[in-house]
Amino acid sequence: MRIIETALILRKEIARLRTDGKRVAFIPTMGNLHDGHLALVKEARAQADIVVVSVFVNPLQFPREDDLQRYPRTLQADCEKLSKAQVDLVYAPAVSDVYPHGLAHQTQVVVPPLVSQCDEPHQRTRLRGIATVMCKLFNLVQPDIVFFGTNDHPRFLTIRRLIRDLNYDIALAAIPTVREKTGLALSSCNTLLNKEEKEAAPHLYQVMQTLADMIRERPSAIAESLDNARDDLNRAGFRDISLEICDADDLEAVRVNSEKAVILASAWLGNIRLIDCLHVNMPNPAGSETASPSQ
Known part of the structure; x- marks a missing residue:
């Protein structure tokens, strides 16, 4: 398994894989991985030649700064789990690599808001941040198929619309929510x-x-x-x-x-x-x- 920290190296590696005609699966995450993430990896492994996982805590999707600071960072443990799951590439960039010009000057992607929860201010901020980072990651990884869990339905619909409206040639796969024995969704x-x-x-x-x-x-x-x-x-x-x-x-x-x-x-x-x-x-x-x- 190769761990890549910069967009430049990731682009070169993806280009090499594309030359070889490999089918690429992509799983975007924010780290602190659990069995739900590993279920996505298992399914991706079955459907593609190459599995790429990103580990990036995206500041744009946190409406509150304290939530961003409190989010668990466990990159070493995450990479150990991904290596055992036979992931090929891990993209684990710094914020400065994903947003080199700073957050204040970053072009952001606004998917027309869905109704219900998506009309709430914190949801609009969160989904705008998700849409923006997904565009960046899709452009870098150029996957054939991308995998998401279904516990966050507004996120899933936002990404589905993003792929459709921006003409990404990417298949979107939904994997059922993995739960603890108590019923609590893994998060x-x-x-x-x-x-x-x-x-x-x-x-x-x-x-x-x-x-x-x-x-x-x-x-x-x-x-x-x-x-x-x-x-x-x-x-x-x-x-x-x-x-x-x-x-x-x-x-x-x-x-x-x-x-x-x-x-x-x-x-x-x-x-x-x-x-x-x-x-x-x-x-x-x-x-x-x-x-x-x-x-």
Whole structure:
């Protein structure tokens, strides 16, 4: 496995691989890797000749400076995991390599905001930062296929639209969320939860499962069920709760003809903002139930 720290060397290495006609898979990460990331690597390894992983804590997608400073940096441990997973290239640049002219003068990419959570100011900042760094990374790596988990649905839809609208010739692969036995979605920030918060955190997924059951049984009672779910999370110690049920394809309000809904959840627990989602097959117009919710 080769670790590359500069865009110049990465470009040269990618050009060499392209000359050899290799199929390149790419997994962008911010490090502090867990089994969810390794599941992406495993799938990428099965679908491509070369697997490239970036490890870069992107400052543009952090609305709050203290969140950026608190984010875990574990590059050595990450590289050990990636080497065991047979990754070919790791791009681990400094901020100055990705943004050589500084953040204040960086051209930024704005994907038209999706509704619901994406209309919140912190989400617009986060998704703009994600779109910007993805454009840079796509231009450098030039992958044939890119892999993402599905726990952050607004991010996934943003990247899907980015690839479509900017004519990137890149396939987008979605891998189901990997969860702990408690149901908590694996996240790089979970290591920052204290013991009490770690015990409370799975309640977010439990509330989402309850909402999923409601959608299939009483789709007309969405508003009431959301209010009850927010109250439940408040009692469990969560704050600044954002909980929505939307059409999974565009994050608009669920419609009569919506085939799939998505429950979008984000909330602060201590100093960590947890993000999760759950896809649910909608009942058909006759009211019969479809399959159970996916990951």
